[in-house]
Amino acid sequence: MRASRLINILTTLQAKGLVTAEALADENDVSVRTIYRDIDALSLSGIPVYSERGSDGGYRLLDGYRVRLNGLTPAEAEAMFLSGIPGAAADLGLETLMAGAQKKLTAALPEDLRQSARRMQQKFHLDAPTWLAEGEQPIYLQAIADAVWNSKRIRMRYRSWTAEKNRIAEPLGIVMKGGAWYLVARVNDTARTYRISRVLDLIVTEERFDWPTDFNLAQYWNENTCRLERELYPNWAVIRLSPWRLKEIEHMAAPYVRAHLEFIGEPDEHGWRTIRLPVAHERMAVSEMLKLGTEVDVVDPPELRLAMRRAVETLMNRYADAVDVTRSDQAAPTHGNDRRP
Numbered sequence: 001m002r003a004s005r006l007i008n009i010l011t012t013l014q015a016k017g018l019v020t021a022e023a024l025a026d027e028n029d030v031s032v033r034t035i036y037r038d039i040d041a042l043s044l045s046g047i048p049v050y051s052e053r054g055s056d057g058g059y060r061l062l063d064g065y066r067v068r069l070n071g072l073t074p075a076e077a078e079a080m081f082l083s084g085i086p087g088a089a090a091d092l093g094l095e096t097l098m099a100g101a102q103k104k105l106t107a108a109l110p111e112d113l114r115q116s117a118r119r120m121q122q123k124f125h126l127d128a129p130t131w132l133a134e135g136e137q138p139i140y141l142q143a144i145a146d147a148v149w150n151s152k153r154i155r156m157r158y159r160s161w162t163a164e165k166n167r168i169a170e171p172l173g174i175v176m177k178g179g180a181w182y183l184v185a186r187v188n189d190t191a192r193t194y195r196i197s198r199v200l201d202l203i204v205t206e207e208r209f210d211w212p213t214d215f216n217l218a219q220y221w222n223e224n225t226c227r228l229e230r231e232l233y234p235n236w237a238v239i240r241l242s243p244w245r246l247k248e249i250e251h252m253a254a255p256y257v258r259a260h261l262e263f264i265g266e267p268d269e270h271g272w273r274t275i276r277l278p279v280a281h282e283r284m285a286v287s288e289m290l291k292l293g294t295e296v297d298v299v300d301p302p303e304l305r306l307a308m309r310r311a312v313e314t315l316m317n318r319y320a321d322a323v324d325v326t327r328s329d330q331a332a333p334t335h336g337n338d339r340r341p
Contacts, residue, residue, distance in 0.1 A: 002038070005030070005038060006041065006042060006222055008028060009024055009025070009028070009035070009038055009039075009042070010042070010047065010061075010227060010264055012024065012027060013049065013059060013061045014061060014065075017060055018052060018056075018057075018058045018059070018060045019060070019275040020059075021035045021039075021058065021059065022169065023058075023316070024059070032313050037274070037339035038288065039051075041060060043169060044297055047061070047065075048061060048062035048181065049060065049062075050208070052117070054288055060292070063221045074282075076290055077108060077323055084187050088109065090180070091137055091141055091142075092141065092142060092174075093142045093145070094144050094315060105205065112169040113321040133293070136179060136180050136181055136196070138181055138196040138197040138199065140156075140199045140202040141174075141181055142195055143202055143204055144171060144183055144199070144202065144204075145174055145194060145322055146204065147204045148170045148171040148172065148173060148174055148183075150172075150208070150209070151170075151208050151209055151211050152204050152205060152206065152209075152211055153168060153169065153170055153171075153173075153205045153208070154168075154169050154170075154185070154202060154203065154204050155168050155169075155202070155203040155205060155207065155208040156165070156169065156194075156199050156200075156201060156202045156203070157198055157201040157202075158194055158198055158200065159198045160198070164200065165195075167185075167187055169183075169185035169186065169187045169192075169194075170185055170187075170209045171183055171184075171185045171219075172184045172185055172191060172211065172212070172215055172217065173217035174196075175217070175221050178198065180195060181196040181197065182194065182195055182215060183195075183196050183199075183222060184221070186212070186285060191215065191220055193205070193212055193224055203303050212285060229256040230244070230252075232256075232280055233254075233256055233257060233260075233278035233279060233280055234278075234280075235278065235279050235280070235281070235301075236276060236278055236279065236301075237276070237277060237278075237279045237285065237299075237300060237301065237304055238264065238274060238275070238276050238298075238299040238300040239274070239275060239277070239289070239296055239297060239299060240272050240274050240275075240296070240297040240299060241273055241275060241292070241295060241297075241299050242270075242271070242272055242295040242296075243267075243270075243271035243272070244272055244274075244295055245292050245293075245296060248273075249261075249292075252291065252292075253277070256278065257278055257279075260277065260278050261275055261276070262275060262276040262278045263275055264276055272297075279304070282303065282307050285304055285307075286304070286307050286308055287303075287320065288312050289308060290308075298315050
């Protein structure tokens with residue numbers, strides 16, 4: 001365990017430069033005192049690691065020192081090859097580079113680790129888009145990726161839900177979710193999210209900007225996703241579901257809804273369950289409830305129950321003239337002089 005931790009400390013210092021003891025302790029799930037002892041052990045073994053004091057201090061390796069570690073475990077080699085997303089790499093124009101890098105990595109691995117990597121590629125495949133949906137291939141994706149990588153400001157015409165807008169933005173990162181590509185960019189000193197397929201025109205300028213060192217793309221995305229889900233489902237409803245729909249809601253409902261779903265009481269004599277769950281604004285909530293057909297009974301709030309009644313009445317009026325072609329007493333059509341009873 002300690003040997004693995006010492007290697008991890010070394011590779012972290014090499015990759016990140018100056019790192020605090022607290023950060024090393026968090027990453028290795030140990031105390032700061034343990035990190036102090038590990039740093040002393042590295043120094044005694046001849047590793048040129050030294051400390052910088054002060055509020056911005058920490059530990060770093062001597063400039064020019066590099067750790068050469070080839071001791072990948074089979075699991076680590078498998079994980080390296082699982083991390084590649086061929087479709088995403090192709091969309092970003094990196095498919096050839098990724099293939100070349102994997103070939104070089106494969107050639108550098110011992111034969112037993114090559115077999116582990118090949119086995120992982122044979123048995124696992126990532127298909128990012130959801131069922132019955134195709135992954136997006138926005139025309140400006142590669143240009144935006146280049147602007148992100150080189151910290152160049154962009155000028156874009158963007159179509160939001162309400163209108164088309166012109167924006168001057170500083171691109172900070174790109175995220176792919178559910179087969180769709182999103183740009184996280186700073187506009188007027190505020191990070192915002194844009195769906196790249198809605199970018200109508202784009203100019204990548206030669207103006208460079210300083211990438212904010214305190215910005216964390218993964219943290220921003222997680223926080224933004226949680227905030228968006230709360231905004232999409234601001235209300236609560238109590239509904240009754242049949243046993244059949246109760247099984248299907250695990251597949252039909254959004255992850256946020258499933259995570260906050262609460263059961264109330266026990267099943268009735270027919271197996272129906274009462275649940276409390278977050279719902280969207282009224283119009284969207286009605287649409288979601290209608291998907292459940294006759295297997296749902298909206299109990300509360302009264303406003304949503306009334307909205308459901310109005311929606312059902314509208315549907316009844318719309319199809320009031322529909323003819324039941326399955327009725328046995330309906331007269332059969334006649335053809336010419338055919339007077340069959």
